[in-house]
Amino acid sequence: MALIKKFSCHAVFCILCLISTTSSALAARLPVGMNTNEVMQVDSSVPFVNLFKMALPFDEADSKLTRGNIQYDADGWPQNLNGGQAGTNLLHWLPAGTLPEGNYTVLYDGEGEIQYGDDAQLVSRTPGKDIIRILAGSDQYFKVTLTISKSSPENYLRNIRVLLPGGICASNPFHRVNSASQCDGDYRDFATYHESILFNPDYLEFMRPFKTIRFMNMSGITRNALSTWEQMPRLSQATWAGKEGRRGAPLEVMVKLVNQLNADAWFNIPHAADNNLVKQYADYVRQNLRPHLKAYVEYTNEAWNPAFTQAQYTRQIGLQQKLDTDPMQASSKYYVKRSLEIFRIWQQAFAGSKRLVRVLGSWAAYPKLSETLLSYNKAYEQTDALAIAPYFYVHEKQQGEVRNTEDVFRLLKDDRNAYSIANVLDRVQKHADIAKQYGVKLIAYEGGQHLVDRKTRSTRDFPNPQYIGANRAQPMEALYVEFLEGWQKITGNSLFVAFSAPRTYQAYGSWGVKEYINQPSGEAPKFRALLRFAH
Template identity: 30%
Template sequence: MNRVRKTKLRLIGAMALSSTVMMGTAAVAASTASAFLLYTASIKLKGLNLVKWADVLSVLTLASLPSTSSGTKPSGSSTTTISTPGSATTVGSGSAATGVPAMKLGLNLTAPTTWMGNRSFLNLLSGWRLSNAQGGWSDMPEDRLDANKRLIDLRPGESGIRQMALPTRSLWGESVDIICRWQGTGSVGVGGTPAKNSRVSGKTLTFTFVPQGGASAWLRIASTSPSDPVRNADCREVDADPNATFDPTYLAEVKRYGVLRFMKWSYGGVEGNLPVRWETRAKQGDEIVAGPDGVALEYMIQLANELKADPWFCVPWNADDEYVRKFAELVRTRLDPSLKAYVEVSNEVWNYVYPVTTQALKEGKAAGLSSNDHMAMLSRYSQKTGQVMDIWSSVFAGQMQRIVRVAAVQTGAWNADFVLSFGDTAKKVDAVAIAPYFAANLSANALDTSAGVDAAFAGLANDVNDRIAESKKVKDVATKFGLRTITYEAGQHVLGSAPLDKMIALQRDARMTKLYTTYLTKWRDEVGDLMVMFADYGGGSQWGSWGQRDYVGQPLSEANKERAVELFRQSYITR
């Protein structure tokens, strides 16, 4: 396991706790200070550090990917490089019990990476890295790039590196022929153990990607002309549509959901809470699809338009008014008018794992919103939400049916009531969003025996009932204010120190499938409205198993959580 991989695994520990249900409503209402001291201590006891941010929330166990000799091709796929396994129809509205809103299904999208099986863009190339004369890699200095993120400055012995995502069919254990094309003047090659039989002809390069576990390949630019830089580089399967933006297998799987939450696509600006500026953000037409603040907003809108799915945007906390306004104006201009844009401020501002929470607390205390730290933080979140929604409401004046303004809170009636009761916040939002995960935190020996596994599932079943009951209490509060109750994240939340193989076996147990069916059905019958699952792709790690599938194109027969959701969708959501 290389150093970068180990670093990502360490980071993931803190992120896996991002939507924890460890802090109960009663604890928050009665003694906020002690509740959060215990919460922080619980993280440190696991040997984890609170981190500023991480670009992922789930870790794919790359060693578990099919090898060339043992790969399983998804049913319905063809022998061409790009294929669509099975058919999918867009989610519609499902009939529900009397007095309960019709249910819809949504999905959180993991950020595009080069090291797990969540390939979304057809162009396999990621952002820039710099290789020095000794062969070491580092972040690319910003002053080496022009305004369009093109590499214009290389020193002797240096190379510009663009790592590639894992090609879709390589995830199925198949070798794939890749073609890279570019414009400009320079020396271009390919590296990485999966890259075989590379050939350069003019401004194209071809090679065969031979799966090597989770190893990736990369494009190497050894020289470039400052006046005519290597640019518009694109690497994809030789028989892929050269003009398409997104991988068709990814599109076929994601289109089953009617709402797509792009929180993870906005990773640096949202989870990282980095400073953002509209003029320096990643944008369509840049050499790379994503920058430090996240994937270009234009691509989020494009994906929503192509799939006819409502997008859910998270606005960075540190965005100034100009950024917020231009964000809203771009959505108004480019989003299909038949779609609704859900808009939320940052992500889980109540959660002290994230740096935004501390910032909100400090801002709330400085503004004198409360003498209690936690209440000052929540009050500042309410205030900030109102300020952002005022701008969006102004931009969409006369078209308010096109947006859904969201206030997101930790699951609990007290939290919802506190946030909505601050000033006139309740009048500036349309929905309250929660994350009613059914959860367990298992000890090291919890799964050593069949009786222990039985007990774990019994506990999870009880928690399904508790989460739905708590969601109904939140709904009572939201209804009092005339608002919808929806989820921003949902699903299982199993953590612990049990051996990884046993944790993964728990996730793949048929009883987990049944729990998902029960969970979805109870939400549909007792709460209703939108449930947004977390998340699309990502396999098992010691810090959780968050993906509905392990990788793009994984057969439903091997993805029990996604299979449960799909069967539910076909039975109850579309008719």
């Protein structure tokens, strides 16, 4: 019997491998979008030419890097060291290949001295400019620290920019080159043109196939209580990284990205945003988003999910406003109420809804919520799309059966597993029926595999080696193709926004469709599957 079971598992694995190299090549086009990542020193999607924008804020670094009674200016630069030092993790545990090895230019204003550590070494130094050499360590990761060890209080060291080597040919901003010899007279080196060349060409090239970019992560709205326009992230800030509730890229950056990609933008409005913030946000997008591009507008993210403070906020306000005595119902009703208010503000800014996609976010595992959201206050009349996040994974009831990656793939096809591909698609069908009943589109704000055990703390803990192995194995491509074809058939070719841009695989999940921005496609089965539909 054990032999039969082993043979069966191996057969499933082999069949999936065969499918991924044959029928998946025939996948039809589908509107595919991509979720951005949080701006952090560990973000292996590396969106920006100026790496310092993803550095850990000085005041969040541990005592090995920052110590003493440091005084900071409004943008987070150390204004007075007071005999201490201010340091940061510039890059942290990024796989080799994420970035080019070589000489990086460091520019700064003011007077002082910077020290570099781990995988960075100083090559040369002139006032306001250092050249450092960055090479991946023997562990095949990039780790770079940067420390301001001296700074004049009268003209303190600030505005640090750490710039990629090389540049672009102006005629092709999607391709990084090493020197002018690779261009036809239009070379633009990053050290000189970094103010106009904001985005890493490798990031642009990765994002290029995706026609809608969702900014929930990059905007930093998760567990973020910002409520006024003045609290929004600023271009002048030392870094756009930091802990939850602090990090986030400015709106100007997000709009510039989609304009350059010629992609629609999906904006998530902070849960505590006041009306002026919403109005200023909408006005800026109307004035600066290319006129043929659409703006998806969604109030917060997963207001139904108790893991997030936004869910606690909507529940509290819903109860205070006596929208319902049941906490979950009160939360859902306030979410709808505030969403409709936000939609109206955006419609006023845009003089109508033609360029807008007004989104209500629901819970993929609970179709009844979709009914509540669309019906309350006739929300469907002012809503264009119902969005869910269909994820497939191994339910904890079957997790004990996992011994290897073949078991993972077997269980993802096993109807006993409540979150097998077939069972997840059944729930997608229920949401689609509800959306059709109310005359709105069903779209996916996130989706894909969700292989994670939240109780683990290390990639070595069971079942993480098996889950990470499955994400790297070729059969995952076939499962994604099957899943997307099912989505396509049920929804009539509706938008599917994958989760997420490249990020390393950790105990808290293997979310990236690549593990790092320059990972070869041959090593990224999820990315290959998406490209079959996006191209």
